Amino acid sequence: MITSMENRQVKDLLLLQRKPKERRIRNVYLIEGLRMFEEAPGAQMETVYVSESFLAEETSAKLPQGFDYVVLSDAVFKHISDTQSPQGILCVMRRPHYEAADLQRGDAAHLLLLENIQDPGNLGTMFRTAEGAGVTGIIMNRGCVDIFAPKTVRSTMGSIFRVPFLISENLAETIGGLKENGVAVYAAHLDGEQFYDAFDYRGKTAFLIGNEGNGLSKETAALADAFLRIPMAGKLESLNAAMAAGILMYEANRQRRRGR
């Protein structure tokens, strides 16, 4: 059992919690809590850490099988945990690697394209809702908040394990590739003249969603095949970005189930 905060592994874990660059260089991320652990793909698990109390309280059936795990004293676990009330289980995960084709599922392609989303909760909620709506993949530009940050990972509620995603170094190029492949790209935009439910999303479809405060950049919006708008009654300036994305993804889901 590790009892020292000065232990090398403990120091490494703290770095991984706090430093996006460290996570990137080592090609890993962290998950915390029993629920996340149970949903995580075993093939991507690197090292499992449990607290002393967790080990004492949990039935051995819940403990990782076929993996090494490292026991930390409760104080050390609390020290490295990202949460207020640590559940006592934490895992270093290898990052998944998807190719663009993995995100499209042929003719069923239903994509979410995200530019400069800043709020971890919004990004996590978009992953969660995307899974529910049957989205085939999510593409984020580099300006989006780190999908591998502890708070974002947590708010995906496990969808990060199941929704294929890519971080694009060049969103314009990525969108160009999608369009060549027959994907219709719709930009959610306050200048849209048609409501979102005026379009047919039963073919290959991608929704472009921009930053919470500023929307899509001009350059990115210009790449869309069409602008769409979600109608807003009252005096509202905009919907929450995750909410807007959810309404669009579920409209595509509805059309694909029930027709237009």
Next chain:
Amino acid sequence: MITSMENRQVKDLLLLQRKPKERRIRNVYLIEGLRMFEEAPGAQMETVYVSESFLAEETSAKLPQGFDYVVLSDAVFKHISDTQSPQGILCVMRRPHYEAADLQRGDAAHLLLLENIQDPGNLGTMFRTAEGAGVTGIIMNRGCVDIFAPKTVRSTMGSIFRVPFLISENLAETIGGLKENGVAVYAAHLDGEQFYDAFDYRGKTAFLIGNEGNGLSKETAALADAFLRIPMAGKLESLNAAMAAGILMYEANRQRRRGR
């Protein structure tokens, strides 16, 4: 200008920030920031507080007209502010008072009924989305998080000023009254056998949404005319409560604009 933290008004403001009961007894709530201030109905404003710097920097055009305002030193303002970076304007608002009829707008009734919503961000997002979707009123039970808490107020993005709402002491009775008035009550429920888009929401409609973790109580769910379910692909257990509410409210909006 008030410069002492010991000033009676300052102490009162701190109580109003922190104590739900104090806000309730005095029948007020607080709003912060220029944006909220500009959107707030003047008739409900009680006292406006500005910081010394706010007064120096802002054009007088932006300052309250026809109201008394009280100047606080920057240190005092920071002391009473609920935000990390106070904008320097804060207002004590009288609570609005709506009757049940105000929430229904006759045959256009489109209501959100909330039971035990716990997250201020979720409640705020529901208000914001409800305004956009043209919801005519929101009814909350006493178990919901305080709509007048600073964080909830902030996350409504001003919709708290524009969407009529009630806090019901007896949700069963309130729902009974709605049903007598011809409102069809739909419960979002994982046991729903029909998808949400199988129903016609063009008549008087209310959506019942339950607690984030536990959903609706059995007793409340039993009052609904029908259960509905939002389809979920993947292995998701549920959608975020605000997201689920948003998808339902915008389906009603869509049907009312475009037919089924």
